[in-house]
Amino acid sequence: MKFKQEINRRRTFGIVSHPDAGKTTLTEKLLLFGGAINEAGAVKSNKIKKGATSDFMEIERQRGISVATSVLGFEYKNIKINILDTPGHKDFAEDTFRTLTAVDSVIVVIDVAKGVEEQTEKLVEVCRMRKIPMIVFVNKLDREGKDAFELLDEIEQKLRLKVTPLSFPIGMGYDFKGIYNIWESNVNLFTGDPKKDIEETVEISDLSTPELDDLIGTDAAENLREELELTQGVYPDFSKDEYVNGNLQPVFFGSALNNFGVRELLDCFVEIAPSPRTKESDIRLVKPDEDKFTGFVFKIHANMDPKHRDRLAFVKVVSGKFERNKPYLHVRHGKNLKFSSPNAFFAEKKQVVDEMYPGDIVGLHDTGNFKIGDTLTEGEQLNYRGIPNFSPEHFRYINNADPMKSKQLYKGIEQLMDEGVAQLFTLELNGRKIIGTVGALQYEVIQYRLEHEYGAKCSYENINVHKACWIEPKDPKSQEFADFKRVKSKYLATDKQGQLVFLADSSFSLQMTQQKYPNIHFHFTSEF
Numbered sequence: 001m002k003f004k005q006e007i008n009r010r011r012t013f014g015i016v017s018h019p020d021a022g023k024t025t026l027t028e029k030l031l032l033f034g035g036a037i038n039e040a041g042a043v044k045s046n047k048i049k050k051g052a053t054s055d056f057m058e059i060e061r062q063r064g065i066s067v068a069t070s071v072l073g074f075e076y077k078n079i080k081i082n083i084l085d086t087p088g089h090k091d092f093a094e095d096t097f098r099t100l101t102a103v104d105s106v107i108v109v110i111d112v113a114k115g116v117e118e119q120t121e122k123l124v125e126v127c128r129m130r131k132i133p134m135i136v137f138v139n140k141l142d143r144e145g146k147d148a149f150e151l152l153d154e155i156e157q158k159l160r161l162k163v164t165p166l167s168f169p170i171g172m173g174y175d176f177k178g179i180y181n182i183w184e185s186n187v188n189l190f191t192g193d194p195k196k197d198i199e200e201t202v203e204i205s206d207l208s209t210p211e212l213d214d215l216i217g218t219d220a221a222e223n224l225r226e227e228l229e230l231t232q233g234v235y236p237d238f239s240k241d242e243y244v245n246g247n248l249q250p251v252f253f254g255s256a257l258n259n260f261g262v263r264e265l266l267d268c269f270v271e272i273a274p275s276p277r278t279k280e281s282d283i284r285l286v287k288p289d290e291d292k293f294t295g296f297v298f299k300i301h302a303n304m305d306p307k308h309r310d311r312l313a314f315v316k317v318v319s320g321k322f323e324r325n326k327p328y329l330h331v332r333h334g335k336n337l338k339f340s341s342p343n344a345f346f347a348e349k350k351q352v353v354d355e356m357y358p359g360d361i362v363g364l365h366d367t368g369n370f371k372i373g374d375t376l377t378e379g380e381q382l383n384y385r386g387i388p389n390f391s392p393e394h395f396r397y398i399n400n401a402d403p404m405k406s407k408q409l410y411k412g413i414e415q416l417m418d419e420g421v422a423q424l425f426t427l428e429l430n431g432r433k434i435i436g437t438v439g440a441l442q443y444e445v446i447q448y449r450l451e452h453e454y455g456a457k458c459s460y461e462n463i464n465v466h467k468a469c470w471i472e473p474k475d476p477k478s479q480e481f482a483d484f485k486r487v488k489s490k491y492l493a494t495d496k497q498g499q500l501v502f503l504a505d506s507s508f509s510l511q512m513t514q515q516k517y518p519n520i521h522f523h524f525t526s527e528f
């Protein structure tokens with residue numbers, strides 16, 4: 001009984017946005033409501049500050065902060081909330097995609113003036129495809145921005161969502177008077193005081209009441225009545241089922257900086273957001289309330305102290321109860337492992353705990369056993385899927401710049417790849433190593449970390465690769481496949497799992513190759 005209650009009271013989610021829309025500010029205000037922190041400014045933004053002297057030194061600085069903000073847990077109204085941090089910078093988009101495999105729902109933050117931006121589009125597309133329930137928060141209503149209807153249209157079109165507003169702004173920018181909370185049928189008046197936790201709220205069950213005119217003025221009241229009538233005509237009624245199934249996205253308006261509209265968002269969130277969900281594995285669907293523990297690694301964070309090379313693996317508990325000191329099967333290695341000091345995350349602290357429930361994130365100290373995507377069970381041979389590698393955007397040869405340190409170099413590369421910093425490909429022809437990354441910044445990060453954590457030096461050399469495709473022949477014994485391997489031997493490599501990869505040098509040559517070998521499948525992700 002207690003087990004089921006614990007599952008039902010958990011909400012594990014991520015906040016996604018384009019940098020600067022207000023993700024950090026919103027996170028902080030949510031933590032303030034949960035009483036998890038006492039003052040504003042306590043949550044450090046892990047974004048890369050514009051104009052920093054060197055982007056990658058800035059990343060190193062941020063890496064320290066992002067351990068602390070990777071998982072922020074707190075309680076609100078007897079609900080255990082876990083916020084999983086998602087980097088907004090596009091070069092780290094893969095980290096965010098991987099974290100999205102561990103959330104049960106998402107809040108999307110949009111800047112009222114800038115509307116839907118590039119990173120938001122990409123991240124929402126991933127959530128939409130995976131049917132992750134989403135709530136949209138339109139932020140910075142204290143500033144001049146787009147008209148609410150225009151913005152709702154833009155969200156529908158650019159993000160291909162079906163929205164329904166659950167609150168509606170009264171004025172904007174200089175004239176911002178507050179919001180009408182459709183979900184709770186009341187008006188919240190905007191005072192512009194960020195220190196106020198709870199704004200002044202007036203119940204308005206009947207919109208025609210003259211009280212509304214007294215509160216916000218006759219013009220604004222008339223306007224609001226018209227707008228709300230219009231929303232009722234245009235947008236569907238909110239349905240929790242539709243939202244949970246990823247078919248309808250409720251929208252809230254507010255100003256995170258002014259702590260306005262945040263309580264409304266949180267109150268609605270704890271009521272409608274799903275508790276931990278059933279997850280697909282390679283052999284079956286796994287339900288959270290099953291007796292036996294299962295979980296998977298979605299993030300690995302290297303220790304910041306170079307003298308201790310241990311790492312923290314972040315495991316999402318999918319089913320059963322995780323217990324300290326109990327042996328669990330590391331499915332990929334076929335080994336049993338015990339953890340004597342598993343960490344739970346609260347606000348900005350971590351703490352050793354004895355048991356964890358589905359929806360929780362456990363931090364496990366690791367000396368190199370884990371890589372992203374690994375599954376832990378009580379003995380069952382199952383693997384969680386959904387953490388594929390995508391074709392990188394950038395490719396370079398990596399060379400050893402200090403022949404005395406080749407062991408350190410290979411160890412370092414191996415571990416950085418397990419952490420998911422980049423992908424390694426080994427050319428079939430001559431064994432040369434190629435590093436593929438999402439952003440150019442990662443090359444500097446890798447070079448810096450190899451030197452500072454592993455004492456190894458590397459240099460890079462350009463290589464002309466357009467895309468990496470994972471190869472799957474219909475018949476591995478066919479003449480066609482043998483011909484392909486012979487003719488294209490120069491372009492073939494293996495990834496870290498030993499899967500065969502075709503490194504196409506242009507989109508044209510990729511097309512030609514696909515046409516020439518119709519019985520070979522060219523996949524753009526590693527999981528097929």
Ligand code: G4P
Pocket residue numbers: 017018019020021022023024025026045047088139140141142143254255256257258
């Ligand atoms: P991010 O994590 O999504 O990148 O955004 P973050 O919360 O850091 O917010 C980006 C900027 O927007 C910050 O200003 C923040 O203060 C501001 N902001 C957030 N919410 C609101 C809001 O409701 N209204 C207004 N007017 N501004 C808001 P900054 O100047 O870049 O940083 P800071 O010096 O204030 O920390």
